[in-house]
Amino acid sequence: MMVKTERLTPIRKKTDDAVVTENPWRRLREFTDARIGLGRAGVSTPTRESLEFQLAHAQARDAVHTELDFASLQQDLVALAEKYPVLNTETPLVLHSLATDRMTYLQRPDWGRQLDEASLAALKPHKAIEPYDLAIVIADGLSATAIKENAVVFIETLVQAMQGSENAYSLAPIVLVEQGRVAVGDDVCEALNAKAVLVLIGERPGLSSPDSLGLYLTWAAKRGLTDDKRNCISNVRKAGLSYFAAAQKSLYLLTEARRLQCSGVAIKDRSTDKIIDSNAVQTSFLLDK
Numbered sequence: 614m615m616v617k618t619e620r621l622t623p624i625r626k627k628t629d630d631a632v633v634t635e636n637p638w639r640r641l642r643e644f645t646d647a648r649i650g651l652g653r654a655g656v657s658t659p660t661r662e663s664l665e666f667q668l669a670h671a672q673a674r675d676a677v678h679t680e681l682d683f684a685s686l687q688q689d690l691v692a693l694a695e696k697y698p699v700l701n702t703e704t705p706l707v708l709h710s711l712a713t714d715r716m717t718y719l720q721r722p723d724w725g726r727q728l729d730e731a732s733l734a735a736l737k738p739h740k741a742i743e744p745y746d747l748a749i750v751i752a753d754g755l756s757a758t759a760i761k762e763n764a765v766v767f768i769e770t771l772v773q774a775m776q777g778s779e780n781a782y783s784l785a786p787i788v789l790v791e792q793g794r795v796a797v798g799d800d801v802c803e804a805l806n807a808k809a810v811l812v813l814i815g816e817r818p819g820l821s822s823p824d825s826l827g828l829y830l831t832w833a834a835k836r837g838l839t840d841d842k843r844n845c846i847s848n849v850r851k852a853g854l855s856y857f858a859a860a861q862k863s864l865y866l867l868t869e870a871r872r873l874q875c876s877g878v879a880i881k882d883r884s885t886d887k888i889i890d891s892n893a894v895q896t897s898f899l900l901d902k
Contacts, residue, residue, distance in 0.1 A: 708732035752793030756815030
């Protein structure tokens with residue numbers, strides 16, 4: 614028996630894009646990762662945007678709760694010191710804040726700002742008679758992902774900038790701090806007898822930036838300082854501020870801190886001001902043609 618075949622019209626799958634009413638502001642997504650101009654599907658958020666939000670939220674949570682592999686980071690820094698003589702050749706020290714675990718760290722920010730007694734004791738043999746120019750501290754903070762992806766690359770870029778600088782710098786042994794916050798660098802700076810400390814820390818993840826590295830420079834850091842004494846460089850990552858720009862700005866702030874013997878709000882960041890690097894006579898912009 615012959616089966617009669619009919620020419621069937623193929624069923625077209627209705628795509629998400631076909632039912633989404635686009636928002637005219639969406640074109641600005643070309644310039645930012647911010648969630649603007651999402652559009653709508655009926656009265657709801659489009660499925661695509663909803664799934665992307667859930668993914669970003671999961672990545673942010675992972676960044677906060679993932680443990681940093683300090684042993685691997687330590688090995689990478691040892692290899693870096695062999696390559697760049699300006700780095701201290703001592704094996705980076707792995708220390709711990711008063712926060713014993715992640716949950717304590719999240720619930721007691723004040724404990725993350727201080728080293729425990731064992732860590733303070735471990736620093737004593739490394740205290741300099743002549744002050745180091747700079748101590749570098751790496752703390753996991755709120756994003757181990759940020760440290761894993763950016764810390765070593767940034768330090769390599771920074772030492773390259775230092776080697777090309779007119780000034781010479783003596784660096785303390787690099788210190789790694791588990792469950793550390795920014796102010797934990799104050800303890801390290803004071804204990805090692807360093808003139809300044811640069812803290813590299815994983816920033817609180819945003820929903821579009823779980824891998825953002827923050828840098829905090831403090832001159833004459835010691836326990837009890839307030840945050841107005843710090844200079845912050847934020848959003849250092851592949852999709853944010855470049856390693857080169859962050860290193861140049863860090864070196865500029867360090868140079869200014871050493872010249873003025875201060876940091877924080879007392880220093881005006883003019884690293885991008887062309888007047889700083891120009892020999893031209895400063896005049897009023899109103900006179901420019």
